Amino acid sequence: MAGVSDKQLIRIGPFPAGVDNLNDETNLTRSDDGKRIVALREGVNIDLPRTGWPRRRKGFGQEVQGAQVHSLWANPRFPWMLFADGAGHFARSTGGQPFEVRAGLAPREISYAIPNDRVYCTNAVQTWCVTPEGDALAWAVESPGGQPVCAPASSGGLDAGAYQVAITYLDTRGEESGSTLAETVTVPQGGGVALSDIPQPLGADVARIRVYMSPTNGDALYQARDIAAGQTSAMMGAGNLGRPLATQFLSPMPAGQIVRSLAGRLYVACGNEMRWSEALRYGLTHSKDNVRRIGARIGLMEPVGEGGDAPGMYVADHKRTYWIGGANPSAQSQRIVYPYGAVPGTGIVVPASMFGFDTTLPVAYWIAANGVACIGMPGGQVVPLREKQVVAPKASHGASLFREQDGLRQIITSLSDASPQGLAVGDRASARVYRNGVEV
Numbered sequence: 001m002a003g004v005s006d007k008q009l010i011r012i013g014p015f016p017a018g019v020d021n022l023n024d025e026t027n028l029t030r031s032d033d034g035k036r037i038v039a040l041r042e043g044v045n046i047d048l049p050r051t052g053w054p055r056r057r058k059g060f061g062q063e064v065q066g067a068q069v070h071s072l073w074a075n076p077r078f079p080w081m082l083f084a085d086g087a088g089h090f091a092r093s094t095g096g097q098p099f100e101v102r103a104g105l106a107p108r109e110i111s112y113a114i115p116n117d118r119v120y121c122t123n124a125v126q127t128w129c130v131t132p133e134g135d136a137l138a139w140a141v142e143s144p145g146g147q148p149v150c151a152p153a154s155s156g157g158l159d160a161g162a163y164q165v166a167i168t169y170l171d172t173r174g175e176e177s178g179s180t181l182a183e184t185v186t187v188p189q190g191g192g193v194a195l196s197d198i199p200q201p202l203g204a205d206v207a208r209i210r211v212y213m214s215p216t217n218g219d220a221l222y223q224a225r226d227i228a229a230g231q232t233s234a235m236m237g238a239g240n241l242g243r244p245l246a247t248q249f250l251s252p253m254p255a256g257q258i259v260r261s262l263a264g265r266l267y268v269a270c271g272n273e274m275r276w277s278e279a280l281r282y283g284l285t286h287s288k289d290n291v292r293r294i295g296a297r298i299g300l301m302e303p304v305g306e307g308g309d310a311p312g313m314y315v316a317d318h319k320r321t322y323w324i325g326g327a328n329p330s331a332q333s334q335r336i337v338y339p340y341g342a343v344p345g346t347g348i349v350v351p352a353s354m355f356g357f358d359t360t361l362p363v364a365y366w367i368a369a370n371g372v373a374c375i376g377m378p379g380g381q382v383v384p385l386r387e388k389q390v391v392a393p394k395a396s397h398g399a400s401l402f403r404e405q406d407g408l409r410q411i412i413t414s415l416s417d418a419s420p421q422g423l424a425v426g427d428r429a430s431a432r433v434y435r436n437g438v439e440v
Contacts, residue, residue: 014052015040020389029389039389049408064098071110071123078119079132084110089121091134102128102136109345115261115282122268124257127283139266140252140283141169141177142203148195148234150185156192156237161216163187165236167198168212168247170226171205178250178284179212182221193236201229211236212245221245250284253277257344262303262313263327269298274315276329290329295319299344302364305378314364314376316342321368323380338382341369346398346413352377354409355385365400365411367392371421393418 017029020039029039038052046054066085074081080091083098087105092098108123118129120139127139150165166182185193198209206229212221213236223242227234254275256268266277274292277285296317305311312325312332321338346367352359355375364376368384371391375383395415403410 009056011053013054014038015048015054016050016052018048018386018390019043022389022391047408047410064092068107073110073112073119075112075114075119077114077117080130080134082110082112082119082121082130089128089130089136091130099134101130101134109257111256111258113259113261113266115264115266120259120261120266120282122255122257122259125255127253127255138203138205138252138283140281141171141175141206142201143178143251144169144180144199144201144209146180146199147183148198150183151194151196152185152187153192153194153235153237154188155190156187156235158187158191158193158238159216160187160189160191163193163216164214164218164221165193165195166212166221166245166248168210168245169201169206169229170208170210172207176210176247177206178247178252179245180249182212182214182248192238195234195236196232198227198232198234200232213241215241221248247281247284249286250278250281251287253283253285254287258298258301260301260303260313262306263311265329267301267303267313269301269315272297272317274298274301274324292324292329292332292334294322300342300347300366302347302349302366302376304349304364304376305361308359308361308378310379312378312380314347314366314382316366316368318369321374321382323376325380335380337376337380338368338374338384340372342374343367343369343392343395343398343415346400346415348400348402348411350402350411351409354411355383367395367398367400367413367415369394391421394421395419 015038017039020029025041028037031038045057047057048054068086069083071084082091088100089102089105090098091101106123106125110121110123113120118131120129128136129139130136144167147166162184164182164184166179168179169177208226209229210226211224213224214221222244253268254270256270258269260267264279266282268275272294276290294315294317298317300316303313311327312323315322315324318341320336320341322334323337324332324334326332348365349362350365352363361378366374368374372387373385393415396417398413398415400411400413
């Protein structure tokens with residue numbers, strides 16, 4: 001109400017019970033003694049603190065000017081706010097000017113996770129991460145398309161027998177790629193292995209090619225030597241072998257509609273599948289093994305309990321919500337914890353203290369498909385919030401924001417394509433009809 005001062009407004013309240021849209025307007029939530037209404041039918045452009053006294057919501061101003069701005073994200077652990085505008089992904093510091101970190105994006109919503117100092121991003125068809133310096137990198141180093149051609153050589157000092165050979169790529173930061181099935185070559189006594197047609201990387205980030213080789217007639221491969229990217233041939237002979245190959249049969253993590261992290265692994269929702277990375281190798285996965293299928297397309301995936309006794313993840317499709325319990329995927333359990341799914345995009349992890357729970361660990365929050373706001377505790381306990389008092393509209397999608405300002409802590413959720421829930425009470429009009437002065 002522009003131009004109207006607080007002194008000109010009538011003070012009403014308090015309404016500590018918040019909004020009530022499930023009961024008839026003549027039977028809104030009352031105080032314990034039943035003498036006073038303590039809930040609002042609706043609140044527009046107001047903040048309602050715990051005291052229940054409404055106050056006018058502050059106005060807003062434009063921070064960023066863009067044509068198609070979406071997918072806003074920020075976290076206290078990261079120096080930049082991130083957002084998309086059209087085909088570009090941008091970073092911005094408080095009060096600073098945005099700068100582009102990546103171009104050529106598909107016009108899709110971006111999901112974010114921050115397992116370490118980097119932010120991992122995916123929009124269901126592309127993946128990338130943003131560093132604290134504002135650079136865009138791949139989730140993982142690209143994997144070689146195959147192995148070198150291996151042939152026995154007459155010299156090299158090796159014992160006679162069979163040898164396996166495989167390569168990986170290393171980028172400028174020293175991170176290593178996966179590798180495919182090793183090549184096998186039989187070498188005569190005192191001979192070596194001649195490598196040719198060494199597969200070359202497609203991208204510019206790869207700096208070195210690492211060659212692994214097994215001992216004579218051995219099954220395990222060990223680091224033998226590094227060569228520069230661009231080198232297509234090399235000779236392998238006798239020498240000390242280093243650490244074992246740990247990334248064989250690993251491939252880059254796929255894109256998905258949601259990305260999250262838990263206990264040193266990256267999790268991605270790909271349609272109705274959960275996929276996860278190897279421990280502390282956030283961009284690499286066993287594509288055939290590291291997968292769990294949920295009933296339908298996943299709309300919620302929120303981890304809680306990390307660092308406590310009951311870590312796990314809430315996962316929901318449009319029908320129901322599951323608790324995937326445990327930090328190690330090979331020992332995780334799965335059970336239904338709520339008989340409704342979740343509105344995609346509304347999930348967020350927030351401090352438990354804002355709801356008065358006695359835990360220092362964060363909790364998950366989302367809007368369920370039945371319109372009820374839900375809290376997901378560590379261990380798999382779902383707490384519906386005021387399910388007999390208020391429901392949100394039906395929606396195809398949403399987004400949630402945790403805000404702390406002026407002593408007020410809020411979760412703000414916006415919903416797309418909203419329509420009334422069947423349980424919610426709508427507007428009602430009462431009328432009397434008179435004909436010739438007689439009520440009919």
